[in-house]
Amino acid sequence: MGVPIRPLLEGYRHPVGWEELKGVAAIDAHNALYQFISIIRQPDGTPLKDTEGRITSHLSGILFRTAHLLEKEISPVYIYDGSPPDLKQKTISERREVREAGQANWEDALRRGDTEAAYRAAMASSRIDHAIIGSSQRLLDALGIPWMQAPSEGEAQSAALIESGVATYSVSQDYDSLLFGASVLVRNLTVSGKRRIRGKQQTISPERIYLPELLDGLSMTREMLIDIAILVGTDFNDGIYGIGPKKAEKIVREGRFDEVLREKDPAFDPDPVREFFLSPPVTREYRPEWRPPDPEGVREMLIEEYGFSADRISGVLERIAPSRSSSGQKRLDQWF
DNA sequence: CAGGAGTA
DNA sequence: TACTCCTGG
Secondary structure (H helix, E strand, O other): OOOOOHHHHOOOOEEOOHHHHOEEEEEEHHHHHHHHHHHOEOOOOOEOEOOOOOEOHHHHHHHHHHHHHHHOOEEEEEEEOOOOOHHHHHHHHHHHHHHHHHHHHHHHHHHHOOHHHHHHHHHHOOOOOHHHHHHHHHHHHHHOOOEEEOOOOHHHHHHHHHHOOOOOEEEOOOOHHHHOOOOEEEEOOOOOEEEEEOOEEEEEOOEEEEHHHHHHHHOOOHHHHHHHHHHHOEOOEOOOOOOOHHHHHHHHHOOOHHHHHHHHOOOOOOHHHHHHHHOOOOOOOOOOOOOOOOHHHHHHHHHHHOOOOHHHHHHHHHHHOOOOOOOOOOOOOOOO
């Protein structure tokens, strides 16, 4: 779910226009896939599937979003998670339980005929499995979009790519990459527009957070921000019961982090978690390469193999790899 | 989520 | 043009 420190970011989440987002976007692949798989569903929660029952929601999401980003002169590179640290095991098993409950609730809601509850439960049942990861990577290859597998957490790798100048910013809905030291985080990198959230219409548009501005504004170090996160809970440790972001901020500012842990959870050693955020396993070798899209490869995969509509695919391909016969449109692949 | 059709 | 609604696989 990511670290719940949103209240601390009030005033630092700046709306940003597409013009300012030109550059290299290091996209948290797991986060993006999860968004697609959980949201791209029919009203009763059924995901898009091909005739063999294989889920295709994520392929639709990647295809159309890629076209959109390239049109905005944004170069995406997808960062996949590698092996999770042992510290994450509890989070992983908790997520599995939530998914299984979601699956059961979905079936229940369908039997009751409660479509809205079915949709919500189906979202919670979403799972990024091997088939989804593999097919997403094949599609990215056909689209000429680079991807890499991080040694460990993708968000940590994204931060390293920014630090070394390979990426301009990190893209995720979660705030973890800030803890890993990503200097720029972009959320809602989607076609802006209105969405229904909890029944209400709300306008969603891209927003940008600068870590240095955040730390300066809060007068704190990244180490302090990490300690706050540890108190409220991260993917790598349980939080302290009854402590939210505001109390955690106060505790850390007053230098009572150790004291509070000694009192509330004496068995817990925060140092491995601190260490993981401050120097996670990452690679410094990777250099992404963007290639022109392979229209025939995309067609073969999506139309022949997964049953996408030829018309829809042709429309997208025309946007990202205009055919020579097309009239007067500017070529978007010219800067590859 | 994103695109497209339908509507005003 | 702007906005709502529906569908995609």
